[in-house]
Amino acid sequence: MDTKKMAIIATKGTLDWAYPPFILASTAAALGYETQIFFTFYGLQLVRKDLSVLKVSPLGNPGMPMKMPFGPKWFKSINWNMPNAIQSLIPGYENVATALMKQTIANNGVATIPDLRELCQEAEVKFIACQMTVELFGFEHSDFIDGLEYGGAATFFEFAGETDICLFI
Amino acid sequence: MNFDKELDARGLNCPLPILRAKKALAEVASGQVLKILSTDPGSVKDFAAFAKQTGNELLSTAEAGGEFTFFMKKK
Numbered sequence: 001m002d003t004k005k006m007a008i009i010a011t012k013g014t015l016d017w018a019y020p021p022f023i024l025a026s027t028a029a030a031l032g033y034e035t036q037i038f039f040t041f042y043g044l045q046l047v048r049k050d051l052s053v054l055k056v057s058p059l060g061n062p063g064m065p066m067k068m069p070f071g072p073k074w075f076k077s078i079n080w081n082m083p084n085a086i087q088s089l090i091p092g093y094e095n096v097a098t099a100l101m102k103q104t105i106a107n108n109g110v111a112t113i114p115d116l117r118e119l120c121q122e123a124e125v126k127f128i129a130c131q132m133t134v135e136l137f138g139f140e141h142s143d144f145i146d147g148l149e150y151g152g153a154a155t156f157f158e159f160a161g162e163t164d165i166c167l168f169i
Numbered sequence: 170m171n172f173d174k175e176l177d178a179r180g181l182n183c184p185l186p187i188l189r190a191k192k193a194l195a196e197v198a199s200g201q202v203l204k205i206l207s208t209d210p211g212s213v214k215d216f217a218a219f220a221k222q223t224g225n226e227l228l229s230t231a232e233a234g235g236e237f238t239f240f241m242k243k244k
Contacts, residue, residue, distance in 0.1 A: 030190075
């Protein structure tokens with residue numbers, strides 16, 4: 001039987017959107033898929049050496065529940081959604097939301113992004129960074145983890161054209 | 170049921186139980202049995218799907234008090 005293949009294009013650079021590509025890629029690898037992720041535009045943040053750049057913003061995101069990860073049950077069930085105009089005025093709002101999200105992640109036994117990324121690498125998921133956006137955003141190769149390959153759209157198609165599953169995230 | 174290795178994936182959420190099981194299966198020989206403990210309700214369907222796709226055999230699934238026990242035989 002031929003090995004199944006999956007390709008993902010990762011385009012988003014926030015803590016929440018870092019999950020789908022790494023969860024799907026690590027699981028695909030566990031299921032025996034040959035897997036590749038192409039990181040482009042904001043997705044490049046997911047392959048930075050320093051992952052503390054990943055944050056989550058409730059601003060302009062009505063789908064995001066704002067619940068506290070600590071305290072008694074009645075307190076944790078309160079949804080602290082507030083108007084965008086107020087969110088935007090509070091200094092450090094994203095940092096607080098990110099810290100709360102990380103606590104919620106830990107409370108639920110969900111893997112951290114550094115862990116998931118490492119699991120992908122251990123499972124030999126191939127990471128390709130878009131060279132054009134690396135230059136466009138003024139990054140250096142030294143900003144990124146080792147083991148990355150750098151390429152363009154044609155590089156992506158070389159593998160993507162033979163895949164069973166191809167996702168844009 | 171007899172088993173050759175045990176994996177405690179309690180408290181872990183998707184996709185960690187599957188990823189840990191994959192790793193644990195790599196450490197046993199073909200035909201040997203891995204026992205897996207999990208608290209993730211999603212892992213019931215996930216382990217069935219994992220077995221179907223990888224060819225490892227899911228010998229049994231049991232639930233007691235919110236804890237799931239799986240026995241999986243390596244291909």
